[in-house]
Amino acid sequence: MADIRVNSDGPLKGRVALVTGASRGIGEAICARLAQEGAKVVASARTAESGDSRLPGTLTETVDRIGKAGGQAAFIKADLALAADRERLIQEAEAKFGPIDILVNNAAITYFIPVEEFPEKRFKLMMEVQVYAPFHLSQLVIPGMRERGGGWIVNISSPAGLHPKMPFQRGRGGTVYGMCKAALERFTTGLASEVYDDNIAVNVVSPGLVDTPGVAVHGLINENSKDRVQPIEYIAEAVYRLASGDPKSMTGRIDYAEPFLKELGVKPAELV
Template structure:
């Protein structure tokens, strides 16, 4: 028995890395988890990992999950994703917006197509998916929306040489402002909305590809730290505690605040 028993969670960008780790953690707490991404089978992406693989990991651990392919840059596929999850598992109680597509390119070299696609997947898609699940959450008296952000949203000093992360930081800053604004709007409905970032770079296939960290980096953050922090924000509010909502927070900082043991229970 887990404290997410009977709940339905949708995690986007869950074929690998942080998204897959969060999906596994929510399933371990009892949620029926829909994992979504574009990669269904190995070989469809330059990176290892598929939504079918994430489902297999969850089922091997005794959990329940389904895989739903979706290209979140396409409005019709976002609509279909929510409909498919609701049809197969039931109304969505927990939405984790994790999917991303990223180029680390200086502004002067950025193409309009890359710029538009990054904002479509990392800003418009969370906005759209959230609007689609909120009515059902309101009807049931509550729900959780968690947006996965990055410390790239923090304003850099003007004298620090960048690595082409300006547009990425713009996307994440917009996502964080969306999170706090939506939290305020939905607070009367009992729907919690938060933004969560890793404290340190997590060695995922994407961050390794962009040379942001290495597999043996002693300063990197394991993906299960983000997964535990995400669970802490998605679990029901403990009796007598204030609901966690409207937060722009960081993985290990949140676990330290709550007590890592309590967050993992």
């Protein structure tokens, strides 16, 4: 971790950010990036303490990381597959820090199984967490954003949402994952058009391949893909820029992190 302090008077001073899937990896990095620009961050996931998951990383560690750098953060454990947990998440987040200004839908649960073998239960779970949860959470925060004159919603997608191209090769069972991300991207642009007049920006950041615990458990980094691995700072920076940009000129975008930052002419900041 870099020896960097939070800028409590930064561009996000006074804003409240809610980040899902924030116990490790991309979600943790996004929390750190938003906090270091002055946002009050609510981190959410299912893994609050060590032992809650077989993967490394916890909400406690995410919040401690921000606190040690001088930032404000709290965590709320929630299962986004459950409607009641989604509603409770928003209620408790607002009780801790106030209405949500920035919503980052990052949480995911993924199974790589060929279509003919894909269990209905797992299909429904993936769609619930990766598609309906962002939809529902957005429904819950939009009224408050509208009342306060604006807000930012950033959804985390993947190149898996792109259509496969010829010549086809037998994949490793990523069709359902791709369906979820394609649906999330179409939701993003549709919602952006609906809330444009409310000064609410809705965008997508597509990370590419990032070395995270989730990627490792699926074995996605190998000899053929290792040269495509992108530093996690790129994704965190892209989210920050989309969560602080002008909602009238920077909305309805589907952006890949590195080319987006090149377009803006910025380099990713080191993280607290």
